[in-house]
Amino acid sequence: MAMALRQPGWYRGLFGLLLGAGFGFGLVIALRALSGLELFQTEQTGYPHVVVPLITAPFGFLFGFGAFDYWFRWAAGKPTIPEDHSDHGATRWQDYFKFNTDHKVIGIQYIVVTLFFFLIGGLLALLIRAELAQPGSQVVAASTFNGLFSTHATVMIFLFIIPIFAGLANYVVPLMLGAPDMAFPRLNALSFWLLPIAGIIFLGSFLAPGGAFDAGWTGYAPLAGGAPLGQTFFNIGVQFAGASSIAAALNFLVTIITMRAPGMNLWRMPLMVWAQLATSLLVVGATPFVAGAQFMTLFDRVLGMNFFNFLQGGDVISYQHIFWFYSHPAVYIMMLPGFGIISEIISTHSRKPVFGYRLMALALIGIVVLSYSVWAHHMFVSGMFSWLRVPIMISTMLIAVPTGIKVFSWLGTLFYGKIHTYSTAMLFALAFIVTFTIGGISGVMLGMIPIDIHVSDTYFIVAHIHFVLFGGSVFTIFAGLYHWFPKITGRMYDERLGRIHLWGTVIGTWMAFVPMHWVGMDGMPRRVADYASQYGDWNLVVSISAFFLGAVQLVFLYNMIVSWRFGPKAGNNPWRANSIEWLVSSPPPIYNFDEIPRVVGGPYEYGTPGARHAIMAGDEEGATVPEPKPTTVAAS
């Protein structure tokens, strides 16, 4: 036991957790005793004896678990102990529960944990839909209801969509670059382990007096300022999720900029890599704003500061500006990686280069730049200074242009191709184009101020965000998971079950989210536990479809779990794709490559005889192939 406590790992981690919690608790009590205050302050915005341990306990866990061992030992000039936590790779399932520094292990850790939170977020959604199936009060009280939709959104955004893209990219981007790992493997592992901490804090808020945080995932001041203790859990949870996100993005930026294989210039990078580069630029620039907004709310609540306290000269609307300066770019953080995935899949399965590759890459960068200038379209009715509305409207609508370029280029890629639709990944990619177009169109409508004035804060918004995030992001996530499943597990999933999952998801998505547009336009506000009886029928349709949509996801989980264990061997390159991850074994060997590959051409040179993207070491036949010139054939 004493030995186990000296080694990094779960025992020492849990010990550190207790130590951290005890230290935070003791510190608060001691300081309050010294100041002559009551030892326990239990105003709903107070609870310092809970708030401080909420910050110190996770750090205690991370220290104990071994997240900082290497750095501390190195800084102290002591010999590092690589065999304890820096061991690369996984040979047993237990290795996935360690502070592992292998990008492929971390990728799987990310994907599994985020899918777990997808399940939790989905169950929360079903509770919401059970309540809303009929007018009146069904399942939960109004106070619980507000907590449900707040945690649903928070879990889905901060613990599913944003991090699962980081997980997928973690697995494939170093492979695509021809790199042995990410640039900072320990930082990478830390990014991952911050996530479950954020998740536990968010869900732990259900146990707080007063219930889970219930001011929406937007946590607007001053409602959040006076809300019960659960809101503090949100403020702190966002810090851990945000830190995870920022650290991962920095890691991606450095990896993509410095660790490309010889020959891979920017214009030879797969669009998946471009998308991750663009996303990381957004994360690094924007995420500090949501962290700041939550810190300011935390300080208002716990320390009695007055950033947003209007009674003391605080400015209520400034919260929204800071919050949305992150949270609109966040929508693109949740969409750009998906764009990358779709480009890979459509090109591979239509056996054709991506149409207008350079414009596709530039469109990603265009979205990054524009997305910093559109945040206030969430605030057209907020009472902010009115002159800002029209410029924001124009930039909001202009962002449809690079997005349109992406859609048209995917269509262009299909033309004159050899389109294979046997793969569920490709089917999800095609379904994504259609469904996402609807979300994009309703987005342009929302950008138009007079329309937005009527439909903002209604179910139209709920419909739009779910078409974009479910019909958009989640479809691309499914596409990506199916596409790289054989690479990650070395086995093939069941295409028949995949098709059932696809059609169920497509039908469920449309049936659940299309009627939301209608009731919203007709006057049903969002975030309500009850509604006028005239909206009852459509809400029943929405609820039934939501339960159907939820049930269909079980097919997906079954397919993934059973195929991982029993699926037929997939081989190195079941899709006959060109990019580097398909040139190594499935799953790839430890450190990915015996020798770094040499990149000799673009990533999508389908149809050009003899063209290669990369040549592996020891590939005698490939080594003699000269660098091919891309042939350009003009479309008529």
Next chain:
Amino acid sequence: MTRLPILKLVLATLAFGAVQSVVLLQFDWFGDAASTAAGPIDTLMDVTIVVSSFIFALVCVFLGYALIKWRAKPGDESDGLPIHGNTKLEIWWTLIPVLIVVALAGYSWAVLDDIEKKDSNAITVDVYSQQFAWTFGYPESGNKWAEGELHVPVNRQIDFKLHAQDVIHSFWVPEWRIKKDNVPGITTNALVTPDREGTFQLVCAELCGIGHTTMQAKVVVESEEKYNQWVNNLKSEVPAFLMSADQALEVQKRAEERAGGIQGSGVEEEGSGNHAD
């Protein structure tokens, strides 16, 4: 390389878009209308729906055509044509969307100016919001007050001055199409010219706490005479909870002096029992 049947594809797009537009325009998307703003806004929505129908049709027709025309036979391991792009085409599909969105933005701007034009004879009505009730003040009719029920004359512009006592609320009568947040600490405003008599529902559109769902008020639009009669019968004493921010600050200071310690953000002191659990 076979030539594309561009003409046929364009015709199919136009036909699909036209059918879709006609079907979609049959519905009264925004529901009943009862203000002068509703006309221009609903027309803008209709135009947008038509434009969107053609864009959606374009994507569907071209996607469907590609899938039918170039679907590979099982076992076909050959590749498609190595087309890397077409600069002219790419310029077009960048420029045309720019023109479309700029045109729609310009149109929206014109509508916005139209619905926010202030009349010289507008009546001012104060709208006070708190968790979870609405109170209305009529400063131009001898400072009268009404709780939970709003009456306004028909065909006369109302300049609503929106106030919030505790958290953000949002003033919305769906039939009027106008929405604006009530923000604590500042006064916002909304201009509405009701053009139909009747009874409507004022809905709080911004999440404001546990009772958000129930925070509604009856809105009666009536003739000028009836309205005047109604206003004249109202009381003129200020409802007790309506304090100015200065008064609220005083109350908070006194509370802090009593407690002599660190207080919360102050919101909950005046929050009339928000999150009472």
